[in-house]
Amino acid sequence: MITPALSARAALDLDKIDYGGDKPQQEGRREIASRLAYDRSRDDTLIGMHIVNVILIVVTATLYRFWAVTRVRRLVWSKTRFDGEPFEYTGNGLEIFLGFLKVFAVVLLPIGVLAAVVDASIGIPTTMEELATQELYAGAQVVVILSLLEMGRFLSWRYRLSRTRWRGIRGRIDASVWRYAGVALLTVAAWLFTGTLLKPVADAMRAKFVLSRMSLGTQKVQYFGGDVILFGRWFMVAFLSGVVVAIIATAAIPSEDVMESVMAADDINAGEAIVGRLVIALVIAYVLIMWLYFWYRAGFWRYVAEHTRLGGLSFRFHASGTQMFGLWLGNMLILVFSVGLLAPLTWRRRIEFLARHLEVLGALDPAMIRQAAEDDGALGGEGLVGDFDIA
Amino acid sequence: MTAPWAAKDWSVTSTSPETTGSAVLYDGASAARHRVIVTIRADRLSLAPSDERAAGPDCPLSWPWSGVHTLDPRSDGHVFSTDRAPDARLIVADAAIATAIQAWATGDSPAGHGPGFWTRHRRAVIAIGATAMAFLLITLLIKPITEGVAALLPEDAGAAVADQAIQTLAEEHRICTGDDGLIALRSLTNRLAGAAGLAPPVLTVLDLGMANAGALPGRRIVVMRGLIDDAESAAEISAVLAHELAHVVHRDPLAGWIRGDVINLLTSAIFGASAVGDAGQAVTALLLDASYTREQEARADATAIDMLRRTGLTADGGARFFQRLAKQEAVPATLRPVVRLLTTHPGSAERADRFAAAATGVESGLTEAEWAAVRAVCG
Numbered sequence: 001m002i003t004p005a006l007s008a009r010a011a012l013d014l015d016k017i018d019y020g021g022d023k024p025q026q027e028g029r030r031e032i033a034s035r036l037a038y039d040r041s042r043d044d045t046l047i048g049m050h051i052v053n054v055i056l057i058v059v060t061a062t063l064y065r066f067w068a069v070t071r072v073r074r075l076v077w078s079k080t081r082f083d084g085e086p087f088e089y090t091g092n093g094l095e096i097f098l099g100f101l102k103v104f105a106v107v108l109l110p111i112g113v114l115a116a117v118v119d120a121s122i123g124i125p126t127t128m129e130e131l132a133t134q135e136l137y138a139g140a141q142v143v144v145i146l147s148l149l150e151m152g153r154f155l156s157w158r159y160r161l162s163r164t165r166w167r168g169i170r171g172r173i174d175a176s177v178w179r180y181a182g183v184a185l186l187t188v189a190a191w192l193f194t195g196t197l198l199k200p201v202a203d204a205m206r207a208k209f210v211l212s213r214m215s216l217g218t219q220k221v222q223y224f225g226g227d228v229i230l231f232g233r234w235f236m237v238a239f240l241s242g243v244v245v246a247i248i249a250t251a252a253i254p255s256e257d258v259m260e261s262v263m264a265a266d267d268i269n270a271g272e273a274i275v276g277r278l279v280i281a282l283v284i285a286y287v288l289i290m291w292l293y294f295w296y297r298a299g300f301w302r303y304v305a306e307h308t309r310l311g312g313l314s315f316r317f318h319a320s321g322t323q324m325f326g327l328w329l330g331n332m333l334i335l336v337f338s339v340g341l342l343a344p345l346t347w348r349r350r351i352e353f354l355a356r357h358l359e360v361l362g363a364l365d366p367a368m369i370r371q372a373a374e375d376d377g378a379l380g381g382e383g384l385v386g387d388f389d390i391a
Numbered sequence: 392m393t394a395p396w397a398a399k400d401w402s403v404t405s406t407s408p409e410t411t412g413s414a415v416l417y418d419g420a421s422a423a424r425h426r427v428i429v430t431i432r433a434d435r436l437s438l439a440p441s442d443e444r445a446a447g448p449d450c451p452l453s454w455p456w457s458g459v460h461t462l463d464p465r466s467d468g469h470v471f472s473t474d475r476a477p478d479a480r481l482i483v484a485d486a487a488i489a490t491a492i493q494a495w496a497t498g499d500s501p502a503g504h505g506p507g508f509w510t511r512h513r514r515a516v517i518a519i520g521a522t523a524m525a526f527l528l529i530t531l532l533i534k535p536i537t538e539g540v541a542a543l544l545p546e547d548a549g550a551a552v553a554d555q556a557i558q559t560l561a562e563e564h565r566i567c568t569g570d571d572g573l574i575a576l577r578s579l580t581n582r583l584a585g586a587a588g589l590a591p592p593v594l595t596v597l598d599l600g601m602a603n604a605g606a607l608p609g610r611r612i613v614v615m616r617g618l619i620d621d622a623e624s625a626a627e628i629s630a631v632l633a634h635e636l637a638h639v640v641h642r643d644p645l646a647g648w649i650r651g652d653v654i655n656l657l658t659s660a661i662f663g664a665s666a667v668g669d670a671g672q673a674v675t676a677l678l679l680d681a682s683y684t685r686e687q688e689a690r691a692d693a694t695a696i697d698m699l700r701r702t703g704l705t706a707d708g709g710a711r712f713f714q715r716l717a718k719q720e721a722v723p724a725t726l727r728p729v730v731r732l733l734t735t736h737p738g739s740a741e742r743a744d745r746f747a748a749a750a751t752g753v754e755s756g757l758t759e760a761e762w763a764a765v766r767a768v769c770g
Contacts, residue, residue: 168417366422
């Protein structure tokens with residue numbers, strides 16, 4: 001377990017750029033873990049930039065969001081370092097904007113037109129066949145749109161990685177989005193048709209697909225994870241979530257007799273008290289379920305980290321579910337109380353959390369990491385994802 | 392690996408007046424860090440590895456000023472690159488050297504990197520401006536285009552969807568089935584439609600208290616019970632029916648629906664499928680639609696008066712109907728312009744005057760017995 005103080009000192013050491021060539025890794029230094037660091041020095045600039053971005057986004061009817069996210073990423077990337085070297089973000093707003101327009105024209109427009117045509121040609125179904133066609137189409141539409149959103153997430157990862165450099169070398173994910181479509185479909189099906197029970201399988205498949213195709217220049221990421229993992233843990237989360245809901249519902253929902261007497265008496269105060277109690281119960285249930293969920297999440301990332309290698313590097317993730325939950329809760333509170341204006345603090349908390357809890361072991365041989373050809377496939381931008389999903 | 396040009400560059404020893412300093416170079420070919428000596432010359436920036444025993448960088452080491460550009464600074468130095476090796480990164484920690492390089496470098500920075508608002512945001516401004524222009528153009532053209540499309544479609548287009556809408560309303564509110572009343576209303580409707588050259592429309596009476604009537608695509612007319620209850624005479628019903636049929640003549644309902652779809656598509660193209668988008672969409676749609684419909688209503692009134700004239704029916708019912716409406720919606724005079732801007736229909740008083748001034752015919756459209764049956768249509 002790495003203490004924050006230790007990792008902060010390690011980051012400080014590494015911040016001192018020496019202008020010598022690469023030194024061979026010293027034996028003792030391998031055990032100093034967190035080599036990821038976040039430089040807080042220009043955080044006021046970042047917050048100012050974010051506030052200007054929010055204003056410009058409002059003024060331009062949200063069109064500026066593509067450029068806003070680009071400016072922010074350029075700064076955040078440059079503040080984040082690995083082994084003392086900052087990342088560089090080379091994307092530009094126009095390409096994300098054009099990618100968004102392309103997805104709109106090629107995907108959303110046809111789906112919308114098809115939906116209108118099917119609706120207009122059937123109208124009120126008069127036969128079972130027409131009813132079945134309509135229902136089938138509506139169902140297919142939900143699956144297709146959710147899959148498209150999932151594919152958008154993949155496009156976004158691929159795009160961001162292809163626009164990220166470290167020591168001048170580009171990252172990449174070497175797979176077309178259409179090959180990811182199968183994973184996307186399974187992910188959606190796992191949610192829709194198995195009551196989320198297959199979620200760990202979908203998560204594992206997604207991690208495997210993406211990580212095993214990821215690389216830094218010519219240096220490929222190796223991923224050794226399996227397909228069926230963490231079932232027990234996820235099952236426990238689902239089961240305990242059910243228990244939480246049952247207990248809180250029993251405690252907060254008044255009996256029918258009480259409801260009837262309140263309704264009969266037309267007692268507004270009593271009615272409000274019931275609603276108030278229900279809202280509080282809902283919030284408590286949500287927070288408790290998220291806490292359970294992060295227990296699964298932490299286990300998942302621990303598993304993924306332990307099964308990933310990059311050249312001579314291996315990884316360990318030490319955060320517990322409760323720590324991840326704390327990060328999430330803190331960020332939620334920051335966003336709520338600052339009306340989103342302090343979002344940069346939540347990005348910083350996320351990166352610093354990762355820096356604190358991700359232990360990186362071993363050494364990279366920089367001379368062996370060569371630049372790979374430009375990833376033309378990633379030129380299409382981020383698809384439907386044009387939001388503030390920064391880090 | 393050492394590139395041939397590197398050897399040539401090493402032999403160039405710096406002459407005294409030229410500024411030199413140390414820097415770090417990532418050559419863009421590998422992740423290896425190279426310590427270099429930079430020399431600022433009149434025509435170019437020269438780089439030379441400072442440790443001759445180490446493997447040299449794998450990129451051109453002579454950077455003509457016309458291709459050198461500045462990138463975002465890092466916390467440990469300024470960053471430069473060159474057109475000759477776009478992947479290469481030169482990191483200069485010494486502020487004096489960095490400033491000198493910046494002064495000499497004349498290469499175009501990649502979009503979004505240069506100094507000045509215009510250089511950094513040129514593409515953003517152009518893209519947002521182009522989108523806004525396209526939006527404006529479509530806003531101006533949307534009316535003639537949708538009306539043209541609606542006129543080209545068959546008369547029955549949209550009937551299925553209209554029936555679906557009526558069916559949805561009917562789940563909440565009963566469809567009135569008084570036979571005699573329906574026969575009377577339908578014959579009046581057909582008579583008016585015939586005068587405008589329309590095929591017989593499909594008329595439905597809904598058991599709804601609202602004093603209103605409406606036209607839907609596919610020649611569907613819906614009359615609400617409240618309209619019949621409030622009417623002081625059969626002539627009012629004739630005038631309102633004529634007005635709704637006039638909408639059918641101009642294909643306004645179909646054009647409106649098409650416009651709604653186009654507006655939905657447009658706004659989702661701009662805002663994306665986000666929560667913010669929904670709000671923006673609602674506001675845009677409201678503002679776009681309000682002014683069109685006001686024109687449409689005035690046009691429908693004119694056509695309705697024409698229909699009444701051809702069938703020899705009186706327009707007085709329309710005048711009385713709108714006078715009553717005008718009383719209900721009386722607004723202080725100062726607020727009237729604002730209300731006129733926001734409402735879809737022309738002012739009711741204005742419309743009452745229009746109907747009152749029209750000399751059309753004298754008949755009310757229904758006999759006493761028919762009018763009684765119509766009043767009982769919902770039982």
